[in-house]
Structures are given as C-alpha cells and as structure tokens.
Amino acid sequence: VADTGDRKPLRSSGRTAAIDFADELPLFIAAVQDYAIFGLTESGEIRSWNSGADRIMGYTAAEAVGRNFSMFYGPADLEARKPQRELETARAEGRIQDEGWRLRKDGSRFWANTVITALRDGDGFVRGFVKVTQDLTKRREAEESLKQSEEIFRLLVAAVKDYAIFMLNPEGLVATWNAGAQAIKGYAPEEIIGRYFGTFYSEADNRAGKPDLELRIARAEGRFEEEGWRIRKDGTRFWANVVITAVHDEKGVLRGFTKVTRDITERKRADEVQRALIEQREALLKVEEEHRLAEASYHAAQEANRAKDEFLMTLSHELRTPMTAIMGWARLLPTLSPTDPVVPQALAAIARSADLQAQLIDDVLDVSRIVSGKLRLNIQEVDVGQVLNAALETVRPSAAAKDITLVTSLAGNIGSIAADPTRLQQMVWNLIANAVKFTPVGGRVELSARRSASRLDISVKDDGQGIDADFLPHIFEPFRQAETPQTRVHGGLGLGLSIVRYLIEAQGGTVTAESEGKGKGATFTLMLPRASSGKAPVHLPTGSRYVSEPEGVGRKLEGVKIVIVDDDVETRTLVLAALGHAGASVRAAASAAEALLELDRELPDVVLTDIAMPVVDGYELARKIRERSDSSGVKVIALTAFSTGEGTVRQRFDAYLNKPIDPFSLVDSIAAVVSVPGDAPAG
Amino acid sequence: MKSVLIVEDDEPTQLLLVALMRRNGLDSVVAANGAEAINLLMSRDFAVVILDLMMPTVDGQEVIEYVAREKETIPVIVCTAAGPRTTDAIDSKVVKAIVRKPFDIDDLSAIIASVTKEPLPRG
Numbered sequence: 001v002a003d004t005g006d007r008k009p010l011r012s013s014g015r016t017a018a019i020d021f022a023d024e025l026p027l028f029i030a031a032v033q034d035y036a037i038f039g040l041t042e043s044g045e046i047r048s049w050n051s052g053a054d055r056i057m058g059y060t061a062a063e064a065v066g067r068n069f070s071m072f073y074g075p076a077d078l079e080a081r082k083p084q085r086e087l088e089t090a091r092a093e094g095r096i097q098d099e100g101w102r103l104r105k106d107g108s109r110f111w112a113n114t115v116i117t118a119l120r121d122g123d124g125f126v127r128g129f130v131k132v133t134q135d136l137t138k139r140r141e142a143e144e145s146l147k148q149s150e151e152i153f154r155l156l157v158a159a160v161k162d163y164a165i166f167m168l169n170p171e172g173l174v175a176t177w178n179a180g181a182q183a184i185k186g187y188a189p190e191e192i193i194g195r196y197f198g199t200f201y202s203e204a205d206n207r208a209g210k211p212d213l214e215l216r217i218a219r220a221e222g223r224f225e226e227e228g229w230r231i232r233k234d235g236t237r238f239w240a241n242v243v244i245t246a247v248h249d250e251k252g253v254l255r256g257f258t259k260v261t262r263d264i265t266e267r268k269r270a271d272e273v274q275r276a277l278i279e280q281r282e283a284l285l286k287v288e289e290e291h292r293l294a295e296a297s298y299h300a301a302q303e304a305n306r307a308k309d310e311f312l313m314t315l316s317h318e319l320r321t322p323m324t325a326i327m328g329w330a331r332l333l334p335t336l337s338p339t340d341p342v343v344p345q346a347l348a349a350i351a352r353s354a355d356l357q358a359q360l361i362d363d364v365l366d367v368s369r370i371v372s373g374k375l376r377l378n379i380q381e382v383d384v385g386q387v388l389n390a391a392l393e394t395v396r397p398s399a400a401a402k403d404i405t406l407v408t409s410l411a412g413n414i415g416s417i418a419a420d421p422t423r424l425q426q427m428v429w430n431l432i433a434n435a436v437k438f439t440p441v442g443g444r445v446e447l448s449a450r451r452s453a454s455r456l457d458i459s460v461k462d463d464g465q466g467i468d469a470d471f472l473p474h475i476f477e478p479f480r481q482a483e484t485p486q487t488r489v490h491g492g493l494g495l496g497l498s499i500v501r502y503l504i505e506a507q508g509g510t511v512t513a514e515s516e517g518k519g520k521g522a523t524f525t526l527m528l529p530r531a532s533s534g535k536a537p538v539h540l541p542t543g544s545r546y547v548s549e550p551e552g553v554g555r556k557l558e559g560v561k562i563v564i565v566d567d568d569v570e571t572r573t574l575v576l577a578a579l580g581h582a583g584a585s586v587r588a589a590a591s592a593a594e595a596l597l598e599l600d601r602e603l604p605d606v607v608l609t610d611i612a613m614p615v616v617d618g619y620e621l622a623r624k625i626r627e628r629s630d631s632s633g634v635k636v637i638a639l640t641a642f643s644t645g646e647g648t649v650r651q652r653f654d655a656y657l658n659k660p661i662d663p664f665s666l667v668d669s670i671a672a673v674v675s676v677p678g679d680a681p682a683g
Numbered sequence: 684m685k686s687v688l689i690v691e692d693d694e695p696t697q698l699l700l701v702a703l704m705r706r707n708g709l710d711s712v713v714a715a716n717g718a719e720a721i722n723l724l725m726s727r728d729f730a731v732v733i734l735d736l737m738m739p740t741v742d743g744q745e746v747i748e749y750v751a752r753e754k755e756t757i758p759v760i761v762c763t764a765a766g767p768r769t770t771d772a773i774d775s776k777v778v779k780a781i782v783r784k785p786f787d788i789d790d791l792s793a794i795i796a797s798v799t800k801e802p803l804p805r806g
Contacts, residue, residue, distance in 0.1 A: 313765070313768065316764070316766055317737065317764040318764075320783075320785055321693050321784060322693075322695070324693070324696050324699070324785040325696050327785040327786075329695075329699055331787070342698070342702050349698050352694075353695045
C-alpha cells in the first residue's frame, strides 16, 4: 500500500482506507511528478493539471487551468498552427506523438516529448484530449553534444592532412577517405572509395598477398603495424608507417578496419642522412685510428729499421773480428819458424775464431729461418741428462778460461722428453754460454733440471752482472743487447736469447728470465711440457760442432773411391786432404763436366758435389749421374753453403752436408753414407 | 826503441798483434780495454798505440782523448772492425791512421813503420 500521506494533498483525498485503484486513478495522475499530465477540451483549453505539470511547466494549476495549451508553443510553432494541427491529428488518428521545443512559464525552453491522446465518449465522439509531456532536455543535450563531438571528430579526421586516415570494410575495400589520404596518396574520395586497398601496394607485394596478410594479422591480433614502401596514385613510392586496427561492434562482429598511414619518406631520408653522417663519422674515426696505427707502425718500423741498421753494424763488426785473427794468422804463420812456440797457440786462436764466426753465421741463419717460417723441428724422444751434459761439455773450456765453476744439479732421474735434440742442446748451450759470458772471473754457473708430472724445468743460474730491470722485459727481443755497440763489454749479435725463445715456444714451452737487478746474477728457466713422442732417445755428439777431436778419424774411408766436385780450389784442397787422410782414394773435379769425365774413367763409390757451380750446377750433375745406366751404386752427396731448399737437396741426394766443412765430421758423414747398403738413390 | 801499446779485447787478435810486432822486431804491451791502456800510458811512454775502438769499460775514443790531452806525441793507429759511420767520426790529430779489420799484416806493418819512422823489417 502506497503511503501518500506526505505527498502533496490530493484533491478529494478524504479517505484513508484501502485505495480503490480504479476510483483513485485521478489521484495517482495528480501525484505523478515526472510527467506533465493535463486534460484539454476539444479546443485545447486546459481543464486539469497535475503536480508534474507544475514542476515541468512552472505554472500552478490555478494559473494553467482555463488557458489554451498553445501557450507552451513558441512563435514559429504558433505561426505554423502546430497546436491546432496536433489536436486535429489526435482527433483523426487517436493520438499524436511529437518531440520539440516548448516554453515554460518563465519563457525558458525545454525539449519535450509529448503524446496527445483523444478522449472519446461511449458513442465514439471526441470529448477532449489528455496530453502527457516529458522533459527530455537533458537527454537531448547529451545527444546533441554527442552528435557535435562526433561531427567535430569527423571534421577533424577529414581535415587531417598529415595522416591518411580511412576505413576499410571487412573485405578490405576503402570505405572512407580523409584529406590526408588524398594528400598522401593522391586519390580523390570518389576515385578510391569502394576499391581494394591493395591498390596502395606494389605489384610484388600484391603478388605475395601482403595486403590480405596484413588484414589477417590485424584481425587476429587487433592491430598490425609496419613501415614499408607504398605506391601513390601517380605510381611514385613513399615510405609509409602504417597502422591497421580491426574494428568490432559490441557483439564482437568485425565491422572493418581503420587504417592510419603516415608518409615518413622525409623522416626516413633524414634518418638515412643521419645514419650516413654517423657512418661517415665512424669511417672518419676509423681512418683516424688507422692513420694513428699506421703512424705507430711507421714509428715501429723506423725503430725496427734503426735496430736492423745497428744489427748490421754489429754483424759486420762481429764477423770482422774473428776474420782478423784467421786472416792475420794465415799470413803470419808461414813467416814464422815451425818450432816457434806461438804456432800451436796460433792454430788454437784460428780454431776459436772460426768457431765463433761459424756460430755467428748459424745464429743469423736461424733467425732468417725463423723470420721466414722455414725453421723445421725434428721432435723425438730425447735423453735429457745426455743433452744437458753435452751442452755443458761444450761450454767447459770457456768456463775454465775464466775460472768459473760449473755446477750441475739434476733432481733424480730426469729421463727423456719429446723435443728436437739438436735444438734443445742449442738452447741449453746458449743459456750456459750466456751465463759464462756475463759472469766475472771466478764466478759460478749452476745448471739444474727438475721434472714433474707435466713438465720439465731446466734452469741456468749465475752470480754474474745481472740484468737491469729496464732491460729485462726486452731481453728476448732480437738485436737487443744491454749495451750500445761502442761500449759493449761482450761480443755477439744479441740474437741468442731471441732464438732460444723461438725454439722453446715452437716446442710448446716457455723461457723466463729473472734477475734481482744489476750485479745480482740472473736465472734463466726453460720449461718444456711433457708429452712423449714414443720414439727411442737419440744421442748427440759432444764437443764443439766445428772443431772436432782429431783422434778417432783413423782410416775410416780406406779404399773408398770419391770424386769431389767444387769450383772453389780451397774447398777441393781441404776435402782432398781430409778424405785422403782417412784412407779414401780421391779425385777432384772443378766442374760438372770434369766430374762426368772422371765417372767415365772409373765409377767412384761417392760423388761429393758443390751445388752452386757455373755452367752446370750440382742438381743438374746429380740428375746426369742418375741417368747413367751404370751409376746405381754411386752415392751422390751435396756439399752446400745454402741453407734454403733443403727439401730439394734431400730429394736429389743421398745426403747433404753443410759448409763450412769440418774435415772430421765430413769423414764420419761419408763413412755413414757408404756403409748404407743399397743401390737405388733415395727419392 | 820504445814498445808498442796494443789495445785490443779480442784474445786471438791480441796474440796475432803481439806475434806480428815480435816478427817486426818490436816489443809490445797488451791492454785488454781502454782503462788498462790509460793506466799504462800514465806510467810510461810508447812508440805507437794500436787501438781497437769497441771495447769494454772504457772505449777507444776515450783513449784517443787521453792521448790528445796528455801524450800528444804518441801516434795512434786505430785498428777496428767498426764501419765507416764510426771511423768517420774520429777527428783527432793524434790518430795517424785508421786500419780496418781484417787487415793485411804487411799493410799494418808498413803503417807502423811510417808512423814510428822505423825501417820496415824484411819479410
């Protein structure tokens, strides 16, 4: 039961008992606040007035009743006789609904939704009207503002020049077109609306199905964005940033796509220009860096050049010094009495000087091989103790001359290691010889070796002059000596340690130098990693490489027939003497032609030939000898001062021997070749 | 006749020069470096100094300077394995000759004779 007690008193509200809705209908109508409800006579005179009419229209019932309802219409409506026409329509059709502006008592407008219903009597005659008016001003304002904002938006989109903004239908046909689209793509709306948007893509893109693919992606993911080339109406390209967005209605049905395209050709160009500028700058920096490096390497080259100049000066000096004694004694000895007590000393001096000079040449050749990458190692299992002793024996005379004590300390069984035996001995010899050289008279040099599971350490320690801390980092560099040539205390080329470093590194090891400083001695340590070669250890001859002991030569070549071929008479003379002394029957030839004549006279066991000779060289001679049907028993041995082309020499000859010649090892080498049975030449 | 001072650090060459002087009828004294040479020059006179340049401790140049300063009457024969760059720099009136190693013993003998005004020995 609705309690209406606090409401505005209703007319005829005398009863408080249960409401009879049929009887009380006029009361309800009077109470309705949200609708203006009032009765009109046939001519439009107001006869009743509810509280909603009070509220909406601003008139009280007393003010409104008796007046014509046309007072709610504005002048234009009145002029158009709208009130009368509405009544006529309601009369004819039973009702009329309208929306439009109406006037309140205070003259203000409100947007009214009105329904005028004709009231008929029992006979069907129209006796009056009831009019229900609703104030829809607020709704209309909202609709208006929405319409306005939509219009503004539409205008905005239409007016945007920098962006092509248009819609595609779900099939990809252009549905709308803005000014930006026209500006960017060149089509007027009527030219493009209804056409497939693939028009904006290149033929290749269309063939590849790119437009459809983009729509599929936009549909699946809601959005598709890319940058790429697009085509204008006139066929020119532009670089576009494209965003395609799928548009769905509230039920999720795809309504189409918005496509926003920007022409960023200029930006791309600007980007490219900027990128080009950056690249240019980087290139410039690179050029500058290269220039800097080139300058640095130029300075390094200059420095290297200077070092080489100095080296050549030193080399010349160091080669001339032993030459002085050799040449001088060669001239002076014949003028002395054979019994002069200086003669044996002179011979020893010649041998020492020759030895020194040969060593210098060997070092230079080693460095040359290292620099040209031609140094070959012959790795095999080496008896370490034997190598150390051999190196030590070689140095013993010079140590004795300076009264230097040589001490060895080999920890237990040193055993064997994989290395090049000759080179290992050379390295150890080099370090001991250096130590002796830089240790004053009466000093001490200690050679020690220790092996662990993974490596072999060989150390040479002296209590000599030590190494300046400034020079220590450079000690293994070639052509470096701590002194300048003018004040050097010690001869030599400054190559030994650089050769040692190269040799040990080529065998996977290292060499280190330590010194507390000047006057505090030095320790050099060779470290070789242990890796067995699985071959049997080899043994090396001891003593100087160039001045062997004369004893033991004996008559090793007794009865061996030898032809010596050399264009240098001194070499022929030396070889003749040495081989003849060993019992060989030797004939000499000054050229390949002479040698072949000697072969015609009698086949020898051995042909010992120089390689570089005028007219026909040693290679050609070897070939000619091989061609003879009767020469299968002849061994051909090369005798050469060349250090290059060893491979070729090995192939063509049964053996090769290096100049300068040590007569005693020459005898041994030839004896070894002759003792090898066989008729076919090697290679 | 005064002795020849041989200033030389290479032993085989020392031996050679001593033997050569002996054959030429000259006495000689050996100094193995510049310092020894200057010590000897301070204590006595020599007919001639045969001087190597590149030597330990005190080099030949210092010996030349000492002779020029203190013993300018003693002629010096520089006998060196060094190249022209080094010998061209020598500028002293006491240096009467420069002999490059390896030298011809007869040439050296002739130079010594001319410098000391001694007659050449036979041979």
